[in-house]
Amino acid sequence: MTLPDGWEMVVGLEVHTELKTRTKMFCGCRNEFGAPPNTHVCPVCLGLPGSLPVLNERAVELAMAIGLALHCTIAPSTFHRKNYFYPDMPKDFQISQYDRPINANGYLDLIDHSRVGIERAHLEEDTGKSTHLGGSGRLHGADRSLVDYNRSGVPLVEIVSAPDIRSSAQARAYASELRAILIATGASDGRMEEGSMRVDANVSVRRAGQPYGTRCEIKNLNSLRSLQRAIDYEAERQVALVESGEVVRQETRHWDEARGVTATMRVKEEADDYRYFREPDLVDLAPDASWVQRVRSGLGPLPAERRAALLARVGEVSEAQRDAVATVIDAGRDEVVRGAIDRGVDPALALARAANELESEGPAVSVDAFAETLLMEQRGELSATQSKAVLAALAQEGGDPHAIAAQRGFERLSSNSLGATLDEVIDQHPDEWRRYRDGDDKLAQFFVGLVMKATRGQADGKAVIAELAARRG
Amino acid sequence: MRSAGEIARDVREGASSAGRELEIALSAIRARNDELNVFLYVDEAGARLAAQRVDEAVARGERTGPLAGVPVALKDNLCQRGIPTTCSSRILEGWRPPYNATVIDRLVAAGAVPVGKTNLDEFAMGSSTETSAFGPTRNPLDPTRVPGGSSGGSAAAVAADMTPLALGSDTGGSIRQPAALCGIVGVKPTYGLVSRYGLIAFASSLDQIGPLSRSVADAALLLEVIAGHDPRDSTSLPEPAPSLRDHLDDGVVGRRIGVVRELIDGADPEVVASVDRAAEVLRAAGAELVPLSIPELRLGLSAYYLIAPAEASSNLARFDGVRYGLRVDADDVAAMNEATRTAGFGAEVKRRIMLGTYALSAGYYDAYYGQALKVRTQMIEAFRRAYREVDLLLGATTPTVAFPFGSKTANPMSMYLSDVFTIPTNLAGEAAISVPFGVGEGGLPVGVQLLGPGRSEARLLAAGRVLELAEGRP
Numbered sequence: 001m002t003l004p005d006g007w008e009m010v011v012g013l014e015v016h017t018e019l020k021t022r023t024k025m026f027c028g029c030r031n032e033f034g035a036p037p038n039t040h041v042c043p044v045c046l047g048l049p050g051s052l053p054v055l056n057e058r059a060v061e062l063a064m065a066i067g068l069a070l071h072c073t074i075a076p077s078t079f080h081r082k083n084y085f086y087p088d089m090p091k092d093f094q095i096s097q098y099d100r101p102i103n104a105n106g107y108l109d110l111i112d113h114s115r116v117g118i119e120r121a122h123l124e125e126d127t128g129k130s131t132h133l134g135g136s137g138r139l140h141g142a143d144r145s146l147v148d149y150n151r152s153g154v155p156l157v158e159i160v161s162a163p164d165i166r167s168s169a170q171a172r173a174y175a176s177e178l179r180a181i182l183i184a185t186g187a188s189d190g191r192m193e194e195g196s197m198r199v200d201a202n203v204s205v206r207r208a209g210q211p212y213g214t215r216c217e218i219k220n221l222n223s224l225r226s227l228q229r230a231i232d233y234e235a236e237r238q239v240a241l242v243e244s245g246e247v248v249r250q251e252t253r254h255w256d257e258a259r260g261v262t263a264t265m266r267v268k269e270e271a272d273d274y275r276y277f278r279e280p281d282l283v284d285l286a287p288d289a290s291w292v293q294r295v296r297s298g299l300g301p302l303p304a305e306r307r308a309a310l311l312a313r314v315g316e317v318s319e320a321q322r323d324a325v326a327t328v329i330d331a332g333r334d335e336v337v338r339g340a341i342d343r344g345v346d347p348a349l350a351l352a353r354a355a356n357e358l359e360s361e362g363p364a365v366s367v368d369a370f371a372e373t374l375l376m377e378q379r380g381e382l383s384a385t386q387s388k389a390v391l392a393a394l395a396q397e398g399g400d401p402h403a404i405a406a407q408r409g410f411e412r413l414s415s416n417s418l419g420a421t422l423d424e425v426i427d428q429h430p431d432e433w434r435r436y437r438d439g440d441d442k443l444a445q446f447f448v449g450l451v452m453k454a455t456r457g458q459a460d461g462k463a464v465i466a467e468l469a470a471r472r473g
Numbered sequence: 474m475r476s477a478g479e480i481a482r483d484v485r486e487g488a489s490s491a492g493r494e495l496e497i498a499l500s501a502i503r504a505r506n507d508e509l510n511v512f513l514y515v516d517e518a519g520a521r522l523a524a525q526r527v528d529e530a531v532a533r534g535e536r537t538g539p540l541a542g543v544p545v546a547l548k549d550n551l552c553q554r555g556i557p558t559t560c561s562s563r564i565l566e567g568w569r570p571p572y573n574a575t576v577i578d579r580l581v582a583a584g585a586v587p588v589g590k591t592n593l594d595e596f597a598m599g600s601s602t603e604t605s606a607f608g609p610t611r612n613p614l615d616p617t618r619v620p621g622g623s624s625g626g627s628a629a630a631v632a633a634d635m636t637p638l639a640l641g642s643d644t645g646g647s648i649r650q651p652a653a654l655c656g657i658v659g660v661k662p663t664y665g666l667v668s669r670y671g672l673i674a675f676a677s678s679l680d681q682i683g684p685l686s687r688s689v690a691d692a693a694l695l696l697e698v699i700a701g702h703d704p705r706d707s708t709s710l711p712e713p714a715p716s717l718r719d720h721l722d723d724g725v726v727g728r729r730i731g732v733v734r735e736l737i738d739g740a741d742p743e744v745v746a747s748v749d750r751a752a753e754v755l756r757a758a759g760a761e762l763v764p765l766s767i768p769e770l771r772l773g774l775s776a777y778y779l780i781a782p783a784e785a786s787s788n789l790a791r792f793d794g795v796r797y798g799l800r801v802d803a804d805d806v807a808a809m810n811e812a813t814r815t816a817g818f819g820a821e822v823k824r825r826i827m828l829g830t831y832a833l834s835a836g837y838y839d840a841y842y843g844q845a846l847k848v849r850t851q852m853i854e855a856f857r858r859a860y861r862e863v864d865l866l867l868g869a870t871t872p873t874v875a876f877p878f879g880s881k882t883a884n885p886m887s888m889y890l891s892d893v894f895t896i897p898t899n900l901a902g903e904a905a906i907s908v909p910f911g912v913g914e915g916g917l918p919v920g921v922q923l924l925g926p927g928r929s930e931a932r933l934l935a936a937g938r939v940l941e942l943a944e945g946r947p
Contacts, residue, residue: 092790275833280678
């Protein structure tokens with residue numbers, strides 16, 4: 001998509017990511033998606049009178065890991081209360097960070113070599129989740145509203161980019177790279193569809209060289225694709241407005257995925273007044289240098305570096321392979337791909353199999369097992385289908401690929417059944433057999449090919465030749 | 474009346490029993506509660522069970538705690554599992570907390586028997602209990618007068634010999650002022666010494682739970698039990714509870730005590746005379762008395778009435794009708810919130826919520842809340858300078874003795890002035906004690922106040938004990 005000549009879009013993204021801690025941000029309740037409603041709650045995350053928050057150290061570590069990965073400065077920080085009434089926010093204020101965030105002034109380099117500034121990445125708590133019954137499914141006009149507080153108090157990091165983004169594709173690349181970093185640092189699982197990573201886009205347009213225009217904030221962007229579509233739609237809408245002599249109102253807009261449009265959610269007449277003040281129930285957070293250093297040394301290589309290392313092995317990649325690279329990096333399987341290539345596996349095969357066949361909650365598949373399976377496939381000892389089945393088994397239970405193949409009857413045929421197959425083939429091709437027997441060695445490959453065909457690749461070529469030689473006497 | 478310490482000793486040694494001590498308390502409550510409106514809820518069944526447990530432990534020869542069998546009254550802003558907890562507000566009507574405040578767990582672990590919940594100014598906002606939604610408490614010494622507040626119910630419970638000990642909370646004087654007006658001892662501990670977990674917050678940076686008792690020794694006993702680090706309160710000091718009873722008889726020999734003009738000026742003549750006489754007693758006991766002026770203290774009241782309402786406006790937001798307490802239904806959620814809060818909160822609470830909301834609002838924050846924080850910093854520095862010169866400070870607890878009902882309700886500012894001498898300690902997060910010393914108008918008790926830096930409780934209690942002994946109390 002391109003805007004009309006002379007127009008430029010200015011985009012900044014606010015990304016909320018739920019941290020993958022075992023417990024919530026201020027209490028000992030489990031931080032777990034999908035549990036029955038209101039089963040992970042206590043006086044603290046229900047905001048009951050008299051309850052007090054106690055900060056989860058692990059949440060701080062994950063926030064610092066994100067900050068370090070985004071080249072932010074980690075500074076002594078303060079928690080503030082953001083005051084507003086909402087039924088899914090049990091204290092009617094949110095504990096967040098305001099003028100002293102834990103991470104500030106970083107940047108993120110994208111795959112296209114552009115750089116997007118990071119203004120801040122601060123800690124805050126999530127709210128509960130409302131379900132509105134009847135009416136439009138939104139709060140207003142609903143007959144009844146139910147609130148699930150399992151999510152209340154789940155730790156979040158809000159990552160605010162500078163308004164450095166100039167295209168929807170760049171916005172997508174930013175969100176995608178950020179997601180890879182969140183996953184790589186172990187801070188989040190980055191699942192947009194489950195809401196563990198939520199993206200809001202601030203979009204404005206201007207004629208090149210002019211000051212920033214009025215921005216609109218777009219919410220409900222549940223995938224990278226909606227993010228890109230919504231930004232394009234919104235920028236075009238704003239350009240059309242201005243070109244027809246109207247003005248852009250500052251407002252929050254909702255992305256309607258089905259209709260492919262953004263629509264007014266609420267108009268901001270003036271800045272919201274959240275009456276921020278320092279949270280008196282928490283003390284200031286001042287991670288000492290050794291703690292920061294511990295978090296820093298716990299960070300593995302970041303996605304960009306790992307991607308470069310992977311691409312160095314794989315070489316030129318197609319468009320389709322680019323997705324495979326992203327999947328492999330997000331899933332942390334780049335090391336097995338690199339290892340397999342080093343052990344002689346075809347790069348394209350290693351990439352494809354790692355991207356598509358290793359999905360599992362089970363043990364990580366070792367480089368050796370992965371490489372050995374693919375080498376068996378390359379040697380023709382396993383068919384593609386069999387190779388995938390072995391990989392699936394490895395991803396589920398681990399083990400030795402040869403043993404798995406044997407157990408499932410994939411291993412090359414036993415000499416008895418190989419002999420029987422060979423005899424059959426010889427019977428069917430008496431002329432060729434005679435010529436071979438009379439010394440035409442070239443025909444050995446002819447028989448190997450037929451046996452392979454008959455056994456659908458399970459036979460071992462060397463064994464076939466040995467059997468042939470034995471029969472020639 | 475025996476002291477709490479004596480009761481616990483008698484129970485441990487079998488000279489009495491927790492059950493018997495409880496019945497004494499319950500009959501005293503029955504005798505005067507209708508008249509005085511001290512207890513909003515008496516948990517007879519729960520108290521009997523707790524007493525029985527203590528007696529069984531004694532019978533089994535087990536170690537029982539320092540408060541074995543001692544009945545204790547609890548201010549009704551402390552959460553107790555399964556027991557109605559109202560903050561004297563309609564908005565919490567019917568709510569029973571599913572958990573105990575840390576101080577209640579510690580009381581029970583020490584063998585104490587919680588007997589019930591005492592009246593207070595609504596959400597602890599007031600100095601007379603007159604803002605309680607359930608009617609005021611009457612001063613046991615003169616039922617035509619207020620007991621002070623906001624911990625007026627707890628002070629009255631002790632003064633009326635209903636329980637030997639009570640817990641209160643002190644945000645700007647809410648323990649010390651009613652203690653003074655009811656003629657008992659009240660301690661506002663150092664901020665963070667006692668866990669606030671389970672105390673329904675008024676102003677979180679100022680609130681602190683503390684003891685009310687007939688004697689300094691009993692205050693020390695109760696404070697030792699409830700003090701000490703609590704991992705559930707992030708502002709809790711890291712140290713374990715200090716040893717207080719061991720230092721009760723340390724006296725004041727060699728102590729430098731500053732007599733602070735700003736903690737006396739404007740008080741009734743009898744109150745001033747009591748402070749003067751207290752200074753003489755302390756001097757006679759070996760202290761060096763130093764006249765001092767700390768002008769910053771005069772700014773305390775203004776700063777307090779911005780900081781405390783600002784925090785309260787946020788702390789009380791959760792009373793929105795969604796999850797517990799009162800709900801007044803309306804067409805949508807925002808209207809329901811508003812109708813609930815309109816019906817549930819009293820006038821003083823509404824006044825402070827509005828004040829605090831205003832003080833934090835964009836465009837006003839710097840002029841009000843921000844400015845108040847600067848004053849607070851100045852006050853902390855002023856105290857710090859003073860404590861380089863002296864060990865403790867002396868002044869009045871309140872400007873007057875107990876005042877008649879209705880005498881200050883028409884003008885909120887006159888009521889706020891009741892706390893002018895107590896507020897600075899809260900702003901600075903430091904410690905202070907009010908000890909009954911002398912009498913004023915109508916023969917009503919006067920409280921003198923000793924102030925000290927953070928964690929000076931042992932010194933304060935020892936100095937208070939000198940005054941108490943001079944008054945002929947054991």
